[in-house]
Amino acid sequence: MLNNRKIKLSEILEKKENKGDLKNKLTILFKPENIFYLTNFWGEGITIIFEDGKNNSQTKLLVPKLEYTRAINTSKECDVISSDRGIAIINELMSLIKEDNIIFSDTNDYDIINKIQSKAGSKNLIIDNNLLYEIRQIKDPNEIDNIKNASKIIDKLFQIATNEIKKNISEEQIQSILVYEAMKLGARFPAYAYTSNPLIVASGNNASFPHAETSNKKIASGELIVIDITLCYNHYVSDATRTFALGNIPQEMKEIYEVVKLSQKKGIECIKKTSNFSDIDAVCRNAIIDKKLGDYFTHSTGHGIGLEVHEPPWIRSNFNSKIKENMTVTIEPGIYIKNKFGVRIEDSLLITKKKKDIDNNLLGFDYQNFHSFSKELLVL
Amino acid sequence: MLNNRKIKLSEILEKKENKGDLKNKLTILFKPENIFYLTNFWGEGITIIFEDGKNNSQTKLLVPKLEYTRAINTSKECDVISSDRGIAIINELMSLIKEDNIIFSDTNDYDIINKIQSKAGSKNLIIDNNLLYEIRQIKDPNEIDNIKNASKIIDKLFQIATNEIKKNISEEQIQSILVYEAMKLGARFPAYAYTSNPLIVASGNNASFPHAETSNKKIASGELIVIDITLCYNHYVSDATRTFALGNIPQEMKEIYEVVKLSQKKGIECIKKTSNFSDIDAVCRNAIIDKKLGDYFTHSTGHGIGLEVHEPPWIRSNFNSKIKENMTVTIEPGIYIKNKFGVRIEDSLLITKKKKDIDNNLLGFDYQNFHSFSKELLVL
Numbered sequence A, B: 001m002l003n004n005r006k007i008k009l010s011e012i013l014e015k016k017e018n019k020g021d022l023k024n025k026l027t028i029l030f031k032p033e034n035i036f037y038l039t040n041f042w043g044e045g046i047t048i049i050f051e052d053g054k055n056n057s058q059t060k061l062l063v064p065k066l067e068y069t070r071a072i073n074t075s076k077e078c079d080v081i082s083s084d085r086g087i088a089i090i091n092e093l094m095s096l097i098k099e100d101n102i103i104f105s106d107t108n109d110y111d112i113i114n115k116i117q118s119k120a121g122s123k124n125l126i127i128d129n130n131l132l133y134e135i136r137q138i139k140d141p142n143e144i145d146n147i148k149n150a151s152k153i154i155d156k157l158f159q160i161a162t163n164e165i166k167k168n169i170s171e172e173q174i175q176s177i178l179v180y181e182a183m184k185l186g187a188r189f190p191a192y193a194y195t196s197n198p199l200i201v202a203s204g205n206n207a208s209f210p211h212a213e214t215s216n217k218k219i220a221s222g223e224l225i226v227i228d229i230t231l232c233y234n235h236y237v238s239d240a241t242r243t244f245a246l247g248n249i250p251q252e253m254k255e256i257y258e259v260v261k262l263s264q265k266k267g268i269e270c271i272k273k274t275s276n277f278s279d280i281d282a283v284c285r286n287a288i289i290d291k292k293l294g295d296y297f298t299h300s301t302g303h304g305i306g307l308e309v310h311e312p313p314w315i316r317s318n319f320n321s322k323i324k325e326n327m328t329v330t331i332e333p334g335i336y337i338k339n340k341f342g343v344r345i346e347d348s349l350l351i352t353k354k355k356k357d358i359d360n361n362l363l364g365f366d367y368q369n370f371h372s373f374s375k376e377l378l379v380l
Helices: A002-016 A032-039 A065-074 A087-095 A110-120 A131-136 A141-164 A171-184 A204-208 A251-273 A277-289 B002-016 B032-039 B065-074 B087-095 B110-120 B131-136 B141-164 B171-184 B204-208 B251-273 B277-289
Strands: A024-029 A046-052 A057-064 A079-083 A101-104 A124-127 A200-203 A223-233 A236-246 A302-304 A311-315 A328-331 A334-337 A341-344 A347-356 A362-369 B024-029 B046-052 B057-064 B079-083 B101-104 B124-127 B200-203 B223-233 B236-246 B302-304 B311-315 B328-331 B334-337 B341-344 B347-356 B362-369
Touching: A002 A024, A002 A032, A002 A046, A002 A057, A002 A131, A024 A032, A032 A046, A032 A057, A032 A131, A046 A087, A057 A065, A057 A087, A065 A079, A079 A087, A087 A110, A101 A110, A110 A124, A110 B110, A131 A311, A141 A171, A141 A223, A141 A236, A141 A328, A141 A347, A171 A200, A171 A223, A171 B171, A200 A204, A204 A223, A204 A334, A204 A341, A223 A341, A236 A251, A236 A341, A236 A347, A251 A277, A251 A328, A251 A334, A251 A341, A251 A347, A251 A362, A277 A302, A277 A311, A277 A328, A311 A328, B002 B024, B002 B032, B002 B046, B002 B057, B002 B131, B024 B032, B032 B046, B032 B057, B032 B131, B046 B087, B057 B065, B057 B087, B065 B079, B079 B087, B087 B110, B101 B110, B110 B124, B131 B311, B141 B171, B141 B223, B141 B236, B141 B328, B141 B347, B171 B200, B171 B223, B200 B204, B204 B223, B204 B334, B204 B341, B223 B341, B236 B251, B236 B341, B236 B347, B251 B277, B251 B328, B251 B334, B251 B341, B251 B347, B251 B362, B277 B302, B277 B311, B277 B328, B311 B328
Parallel strands: A024 A101, A057 A079, A101 A124, B024 B101, B057 B079, B101 B124
Antiparallel strands: A024 A046, A046 A057, A200 A223, A223 A236, A302 A311, A302 A328, A328 A347, A334 A341, A347 A362, B024 B046, B046 B057, B200 B223, B223 B236, B302 B311, B302 B328, B328 B347, B334 B341, B347 B362
């Protein structure tokens, strides 16, 4: 399995880059998600994939000493070497470079690239940050199973939330309960540097921030509560959002909920009719613009999910991104009314086989929604 | 408070860099911890500090549209501007650059630096990744209070752990309980990309990995259990470790526990006798080497804590790093016996005022241990 990924990497690289003979090459990866993708080890280290130009490929996993035995035990299809940390590990990396073409796909680091460039001399340096994503965008059955499991846990948490949401419970209290239940079900929360909250529980005015911080605010009757859960299972992320109501809510909230629900529904259905994600963004956005609410949908429509919370493909306006089988994405329109409330509805979905019409023409794609939790407005 | 930080930044820069007149300058920061440190906003964005050379300083916080209102509400002493994401935000940033000296302190990103360099033309570019850390290393009273609160929560969790550790409970079960209790006490878990577990619960052989992954392994009698908790309170991190025993453990484990305990004690006491962190590493390491166990202490002795889990100063051998008042650091020696067991004991501490002898000579520093939880071997 890991070997197939390396072969794909080599093929994509040869096809994309037009810089002479790339057979004799070496790809260097630093990010834990890429290291995991190619070696099955999740931790601190550097992965190097060597190809000698005679179809011989070799993978080395370079880790700090304290990770050596764990790397030996969990990695697959690679040789593990250890080194001291810091500059020592970069020097060890440089001592391994013999190939003519050096490829970076997950670092833009000026110092590292300069150091390796000066050591590599006249060698060909290629920096292409889309390379790994091109492969990772297309999920294999095992990856899809993990995302499916993560999604099932999220649906269970929405059910738990419906029991927990009540007057005077704080957003943080609900968050604690959901995190506890998630962890008992085997989920973990992926690292996301822009917040310290593992999930979003945002009520009332707090829900008017798309990236709300879960707070000690108590939930009151007559409010909408946005619950946005991102969690992972075996390192694979799913991401979904539901918006609940507590008690009697004003008509305006109900109406806006229905606009978002329709927007999201249209976006999902659009998968069957197009081969470009920007069309899905347009459909979701137009459903909201039609109601003169376009200014209140302040973010993009969706993103890929996988080893990261946000990864390609992107579902954005004016951003060409081809739909392909076995991609996994979110569709998540929202409307945010400043100082008042917010609504977001999000599912994670799998893109499945293209459909054909009776004349055998391709007709967009099909999909599988990873989530079955209701999208009707639940008034608790 | 934020303004003091900006003044310090300017002063340190003028002192460190010897590249002509730096009065007219602009510092660009991308990392959420630095943005928070200088604007009080934690989220996605870019912070720019302008100085016109006439002692007029101005701070701008550039955020994606979806973060605008939250940034307005939570930021202090800065102007908030919003932009679309991606290349648009970099273009917006570039349009703001008028100053002669452009300083980067938390990015090495090749593309961003190249882009800004090409726009900036003949302007002076300074990349100094230690600049912000030099200021952040020294904590103010409010920061110390937050770390103290985080530490108190960790001590409470150790107490809870002593009640929960029993035969046949899994590492993951203990982890779930501790995470739940931590969150109820207001703690959060900082992003750390190299693991998906929020804390380490490692028993038996699993404890022989310094960076163990908490697993579904069940705890057995006769084992040591390492519990390493890193959590934050108001974004400030504390980090501590205790090693517990369940039932009758072999004499070897008891002896090694005492070696680590003595090593850690000597390391802490060494604060009073030195002004360089490498001496603390040496004292901890020698206490272990004395027992012919040096090869089993496979990591450095400690690190700074603050807005990040690991930040300067570093407590490492052969790494000169001056001790200063109001630094906050961990001291955490460990011994790891492959395929058998592991022991680590870690405290987070505050460096306090230098002591003087009767002749008024400086005699190293004093300290305050943030943790009061017992370091005796607790046999549960």
